[in-house]
Amino acid sequence: MPLIRTADAIRSMEIRGAGRIARAAAAALRDHAGATETTVKAAFCEEMNWAAALLRSTRPTAVSLPNAIHIVMRGLEDAADAEDARGIVQRNADAFIRSSEEAVSMIATIGANQIRDGDVILTHCNSEAALACIIEAKRQGKKIEVYATEVRPWNQGLLTIRVLNQHEIPTHYIVDSAVRAFINDVDIAIAGADAVCSDGSVINKIGTSQIALAAHEARTRMIVAAETYKFAPRTLAGHTIPIEERPGSEVLAEDLASELPFVRVRNPVFDVTPAAYIDAIVTETGLIPPSYAPFIIRDHLGWDLSMIR
Ligand code: RI2
Numbered sequence: 001m002p003l004i005r006t007a008d009a010i011r012s013m014e015i016r017g018a019g020r021i022a023r024a025a026a027a028a029l030r031d032h033a034g035a036t037e038t039t040v041k042a043a044f045c046e047e048m049n050w051a052a053a054l055l056r057s058t059r060p061t062a063v064s065l066p067n068a069i070h071i072v073m074r075g076l077e078d079a080a081d082a083e084d085a086r087g088i089v090q091r092n093a094d095a096f097i098r099s100s101e102e103a104v105s106m107i108a109t110i111g112a113n114q115i116r117d118g119d120v121i122l123t124h125c126n127s128e129a130a131l132a133c134i135i136e137a138k139r140q141g142k143k144i145e146v147y148a149t150e151v152r153p154w155n156q157g158l159l160t161i162r163v164l165n166q167h168e169i170p171t172h173y174i175v176d177s178a179v180r181a182f183i184n185d186v187d188i189a190i191a192g193a194d195a196v197c198s199d200g201s202v203i204n205k206i207g208t209s210q211i212a213l214a215a216h217e218a219r220t221r222m223i224v225a226a227e228t229y230k231f232a233p234r235t236l237a238g239h240t241i242p243i244e245e246r247p248g249s250e251v252l253a254e255d256l257a258s259e260l261p262f263v264r265v266r267n268p269v270f271d272v273t274p275a276a277y278i279d280a281i282v283t284e285t286g287l288i289p290p291s292y293a294p295f296i297i298r299d300h301l302g303w304d305l306s307m308i309r
Contacts, residue, residue, distance in 0.1 A: 022067070023096075061203060062195060072093045075092070114188065117141075120145045128192070146172070147182055198294045232297075233303045237308045
């Protein structure tokens with residue numbers, strides 16, 4: 001898919017999910033590098049930096065996106081010439097896409113160990129990483145049931161229940177506001193992540209923090225499935241992650257909204273779950289307590305921490 005088309009698809013959520021947008025951005029950079037014909041290194045780098053900035057601007061919250069772009073663009077400035085730079089981008093992108101897919105498989109194996117035979121699981125939104133754990137538990141022969149939320153306003157829960165049904169996993173489909181009513185029937189809640197901050201807090205689909213609160217009150221385990229490239233290096237320096245707010249028309253039809261001039265729709269897409277409400281994070285490097293987040297950033301993201309601005 002060409003660069004501008006990929007950027008539009010990420011912005012409009014035609015391509016969505018923190019992992020999927022990261023892989024789509026990496027593929028777009030790789031293909032753009034191939035399509036950029038200049039033989040002048042400086043012009044090539046300028047074009048790629050423009051492409052990277054365009055992709056970075058599409059969605060502000062999922063750290064997977066800037067991290068993937070950073071990984072793909074790494075080493076570009078040190079290239080001998082334009083051809084060398086092109087090869088660096090293409091190899092980095094392919095390696096990132098491969099490692100991102102392998103990370104989901106590792107997370108599936110590690111996360112499935114947290115699910116016991118007979119467990120009732122609650123999941124929210126449509127997370128490839130969280131679903132991989134559930135599907136692997138089923139593949140291992142564990143008898144499991146799932147509660148899946150609807151996920152207003154985009155209804156990503158519909159994608160989730162299709163996947164669960166395809167794997168013949170008995171599933172209860174519930175509206176978002178029914179979580180507390182069912183939380184005592186649940187043994188473990190599993191969510192994905194758009195970003196993990198250095199203090200171990202997790203940014204994920206709006207509603208995740210309410211689920212974590214309900215789980216905490218009911219003494220139900222809450223775990224998060226997140227690849228290491230979803231950890232946010234700049235949060236080590238105290239930076240916060242902007243929470244995307246999408247148009248009110250996604251929540252309330254414009255004709256109805258126009259009849260209600262005193263009503264303003266708020267539509268934040270993500271929320272922050274404090275580390276205290278998360279029991280563990282499943283990464284491809286192992287199961288970690290949220291307090292281990294800074295070490296993931298230091299040891300697995302390849303950032304020069306002294307350069308963080
Ligand atoms: P994976 C999604 O964001 C959801 O918040 C989901 O939990 C998260 O990305 C992680 O998804 P959106 O794009 O990378 O639906 O695990 O706003 O698939």
